[in-house]
Amino acid sequence: MAFSFSKLIIFGPQGAGKGTQTEFLTKRLGVPAVSSGHLLRLEMGQDTKLGHFLKTQMSTGELISDEIINLLIKNYLLGPECVRGFLLDGFPRTVDQAKFLATFAAVDCILKINISDAEAVWRLSGRRTCPSCGMVYHQESKPPQKAGSCDRCRVELIKRSDDTPEAIQKRLKIYYTETVLAVVYYQTQSIPILEINGEQTIEAVRQEIFEKLGL
Numbered sequence: 001m002a003f004s005f006s007k008l009i010i011f012g013p014q015g016a017g018k019g020t021q022t023e024f025l026t027k028r029l030g031v032p033a034v035s036s037g038h039l040l041r042l043e044m045g046q047d048t049k050l051g052h053f054l055k056t057q058m059s060t061g062e063l064i065s066d067e068i069i070n071l072l073i074k075n076y077l078l079g080p081e082c083v084r085g086f087l088l089d090g091f092p093r094t095v096d097q098a099k100f101l102a103t104f105a106a107v108d109c110i111l112k113i114n115i116s117d118a119e120a121v122w123r124l125s126g127r128r129t130c131p132s133c134g135m136v137y138h139q140e141s142k143p144p145q146k147a148g149s150c151d152r153c154r155v156e157l158i159k160r161s162d163d164t165p166e167a168i169q170k171r172l173k174i175y176y177t178e179t180v181l182a183v184v185y186y187q188t189q190s191i192p193i194l195e196i197n198g199e200q201t202i203e204a205v206r207q208e209i210f211e212k213l214g215l
């Protein structure tokens with residue numbers, strides 16, 4: 001059966017591979033990926049009051065206030081890039097954010113990638129990110145062609161400041177106590193939720209997602 005979803009959200013604990021799978025999906029679906037974390041990190045790189053605030057706040061693993069993130073996301077989703085739809089990664093993270101999103105966009109499909117905590121910690125500890133395009137690598141399972149450098153931008157990869165053991169534990173806790181409730185919210189709205197086994201090779205996860213989406 002073929003589906004034609006255009007407004008999707010990808011859920012999963014940190015390290016589940018959302019960013020990697022989003023890369024494959026956006027090409028196939030023809031809609032842009034919108035990562036709330038990436039949008040915030042772009043703001044964080046600015047020499048502004050907000051940029052400095054985000055730098056301190058995000059390194060702890062705590063959530064950023066709805067006031068800030070809701071505005072950023074709304075502006076982006078209502079902008080010209082998203083006229084054909086979007087694939088959201090990292091937003092919503094709470095039921096309140098999901099309800100806010102519903103005031104201006106009708107989500108039509110949820111993908112939920114599942115992995116264990118042990119796997120998440122292993123993956124995040126070896127994760128390296130491109131500060132320019134947001135592309136995500138792993139030192140062992142998805143290394144860049146040239147060590148330490150982004151395949152696309154050629155800039156030096158960084159270890160995120162919130163990929164420390166303390167911040168990782170905090171982020172996982174928030175996922176299981178708050179973000180899964182947003183998934184439950186979509187269940188109550190009868191939005192299709194596709195559960196994906198994230199503890200497979202990147203290619204096998206990609207295949208499972210494509211099959212379940214009818215792509």
Ligand code: AMP
Nearest residue numbers: 036037058061062063064069090091093
């Ligand atoms: P991520 O790249 O999705 O792991 O997000 C990194 C960090 O950005 C999180 O730990 C939060 O501090 C912040 N963040 C990202 N998305 C949200 C959101 N929807 N609500 C609040 N904070 C967020």
